[in-house]
Amino acid sequence: MRTLTTRAKVAWAVITVVVLVWALLPVVSIIATSFKLPSQLNLGTFWPKTWTTTNYEQIFAGSAKDLFLPALRNSIGISLIATFVAVVLATLAAYAIARLDFRGKKLILTTALGVSIFPVISIVTPLFNLWRNIGLYDTWLGLIIPYLSLTLPISIWTLAAFFRQIPWELEQAAQVDGATSWQAFRKAIVPLAAPGVFTTALIAFFIAWNDFVYGISLTSTSAARPVPAALAFFTGASQFEEPTGAISAAAVVVTIPVVILVLLFQRQIVSGLTQGAVKG
Amino acid sequence: MAAITLKDIVKRYGDGYLAVKGVSLDIADGEFVILVGPSGCGKSTLLRMIVGLEDITSGELKIGDQVVNDKAPRERHLAMVFQNYALYPHLTVYENIAFPLRLTKGQFTDDEIREKVEFAAKTLELQDHLDRKPANLSGGQRQRVAMGRAIVRDANAFLFDEPLSNLDAKLRGQMRTEIARMQRRLGTTTVYVTHDQTEAMTLGDRVAVLRKGELQQVASPRGLYEQPVNLFVAGFIGSPPMNFLPGEVSGDTLSLPFADVPLSDDLRSRIGSRDIVIVGLRPEHFADTSLLEDGKKDAGVTFDAEVDVTEWLGSDLYAYVPFETSSEVAGTLEELDRDLDGEGMRTQLVVALDSESRIRDGDTATLWFDPAKLMVFDPESGENLTFDADRAREIDERNEADRKASLERAQEREKRTQRSA
Structure with missing residues (x-):
């Protein structure tokens, strides 16, 4: 590679800074806001004048506790279950799609694609009526099912692409070596597919975790309401106080799992494990 | 260890394509059999049917x-x-070799597994690499790990699917002898698929030549070389390949593009009423007349030829002599060329001469050949008219005796080294 000239270096530095500011400023802003006193929200300063944890106390122990804590529990539970079910189903489906030739394979893939591009808002009203009639309204299951419709298609597509990269010979070699089909899948394919499954699980989790439309439309109480929807119901200490601080604090709290997950699975996501399976 | 018997094996794919058209083959216990043929002849399909990865129709x-x-x-x-x-890329070399043993739950203790893996690693000189992952190994090392996985358990037979085609030429030669040595020592029945006729000739006790899903001939390498049943086998075995020339029969002489050859009575009767035949002559059966002893010269046919290009290889000198083929046999020869994965290039005679020869590009050389070595083929069916069944049987019988003797010797040697160790 040719070395960059000083001018090019400066240009790249400027671009990098602009992008960083563009991407991170809102995050920093929300973190800063979450540490402001409710009375100082309108001072117009970027950083808090006095740093305080009032907002965090409010959502975890104070007046917003009953709104936020159940919502957090709902979010975590619903997202985890939806992710788990989606990944298990998608792994099996994608394996079949990548390995077997069966009628309707194309149909499944196109349907999956169609479902995933369907606008959520157009489904939510009929779903609302249906859920109320069959008693799924305001339940965990009532949210898990629509979340699966969002997470399954993308999981199937990513995993199918991933399985196709794994050489079929590995499985055949395992079978010749004395493995049953299931053993071949578990011992030769699953370890190689792990990075792909992690990535898919992460994506699926974020989709469920970040959803707002279903969350607000299909719930009415803290029985199933997830955090993004619950934020809309925050109120200030009095009607003259805005709940901005508490909302910011809650937003920071729900961002943390995402950041942790990315940091945790970063190494698994970076694949490269399949190298050396076949001639390199 | 076991014999493998194939009887009228047919493979028809879902789309109706007939990949293997009724192959019958008896592979004796401890024998090394090669399935060879150009791409698409069904050899790999046959192997995969033996191992069970492909259904038998x-x-x-x-x-x-x-x-x-x-x-x-x-x-x-x-x-x-x-x-x-x-x-398996996620497992170390040790675990890769141990994989088949680990699958036989409970049959082997960890110590037994360790012992077996270490024995296989020692056989293949992999001891220093047991803790490495396949990604960090060279091509030859990976190849040996794959072989280690095969020999670590007492399999009924070894099956090889073009195992050397991913290696470079030098390594291929080394691994080839390594495989031969290993097979002799273990005495395990082996089926080996390749498209490379050198591998087929050097490794096999017997070689099965396939063409478009049909078995052409099964014989010892020497049998295939000296007594091929048809044009296809003759053209496939041998390097550089056999030269095919149009031959016009008139009375007791056979006219080739370069020379007239007197026909012996035997040959005359074998040709029968055919006017035109295809004549096969191996490059190594030619010689430079100027290097011949006098007595030998008169026993053969000499002719002058315009040498186009020469290639000096140290041990041999290849000379190329272009010629016009006759239209009556051009069709058959073109089809043969296609079947052999050829490029349909110009028709030329290749002669392999002694490297002492002074013949160079553009020379008019006087060449010699022994008409007793020439083979005659039917231009329509490709059948070898000079095929001598008795001679072919004799070659194969001797080969079989040699094989048994060398197998015994190898096992004897193995026992001796084990005793002394």
């Missing part, structure tokens, strides 16, 4: 004296080395 496959048509690969107890090795 019809026919009967026996391993030992058990019909295994409907058995899963794992129930056939065969070991296979794949073309791309198919090593």
Whole structure:
């Protein structure tokens, strides 16, 4: 590679800074806001004048506790279950799609694609009526099912692409070596597919975790309401106080799992494990 | 260890394509058999049917004296080395070799597994690499790991699917002798698929030549070389390949593009009423007349030829002599060329001369050949008219005796080294 000239270096530095500011400023802003006193929200300063944890106390122990804590529990539970079910189903489906030739394979893939591009808002009203009639309204299951419709298609597509990269010979070699089909899948394919499954699980989790439309439309109480929807119901200490601080604090709290997950699975996501399976 | 018997094996794919058209083959216990042929001749399909990765459409496959048509690969107890090795990338070399043993739950203790893996690693000189992952190994090392996985368990037979085609030429030669040595020592029945006729000739006790899903001939390498049944086998075996010339029969002489050859009575009767035949002459059966002893010269046919290009290889000198083929046999020869994965290039005579020869590009050389070595083929069916069944049987019988003797010697040597160790 040719070395960059000083001018090019400066240009790249400027671009990098602009992008960083563009991407991170809102995050920093929300973190800063979450540490402001409710009375100082309108001072117009970027950083808090006095740093305080009032907002965090409010959502975890104070007046917003009953709104936020159940919502957090709902979010975590619903997202985890939806992710788990989606990944298990998608792994099996994608394996079949990548390995077997069966009628309707194309149909499944196109349907999956169609479902995933369907606008959520157009489904939510009929779903609302249906859920109320069959008693799924305001339940965990009532949210898990629509979340699966969002997470399954993308999981199937990513995993199918991933399985196709794994050489079929590995499985055949395992079978010749004395493995049953299931053993071949578990011992030769699953370890190689792990990075792909992690990535898919992460994506699926974020989709469920970040959803707002279903969350607000299909719930009415803290029985199933997830955090993004619950934020809309925050109120200030009095009607003259805005709940901005508490909302910011809650937003920071729900961002943390995402950041942790990315940091945790970063190494698994970076694949490269399949190298050396076949001639390199 | 076991014999493998194929009886009228047919493979028809779902789309109706007939890949293997009724192959019957008896592979004796401890024998090294090569399946060879140009790409698309069904050799790999046949191997995959033996191992159980491909269903058998019809026919009967026996391993030992058990019909295994409907058995899963794992129930056939065969070991296979794949073309791309198919090593498990997430496992170390040690675990890769131990993999088949680990699958036989409870049959081996950890110590036994360790002992077996270390023995295989020692055989293949992999001791220093046991803790490495396949990604960090060279091509030859990966190849050896794949072989280690095959020899670590006492499989009924070894199956190789073009195992050397991913290696460079030098390594290929080394691994080739390594495989031969290993097979002799273990005495395990081996089926080996290749498209490379050098591998076929050097490794096999017997070689099965396939063309478009049909078995052409099964014989010892020497049998194939000296007594091919037809044009295809003759053209496939030998390097550089056999020269095919149009031959016009008139009375007792056979006219080739370069020379007239007197026909012996035997040959005359074999040709029968055919006016035109295809004549096959191996490059190594030619000689430079100026280097011949006088007595020999008169026994053969000499002719002058315009040499186009020469290639000096140290041990040999290849000379190329272009010629016009006759239109009556051009069709058959073109088809043959296509079947042999050829490029349909110009028709030329290749002669392999002594490297002392002074013949150079553009010379008019006087060349010599022994008409007794020439083969005559039917231009329509490609059948070898000079095929001598008795002679072919004799060659194969001697080859079989040689094989048994060398197998015994190898086992004897193995026992001796084990005793002294």
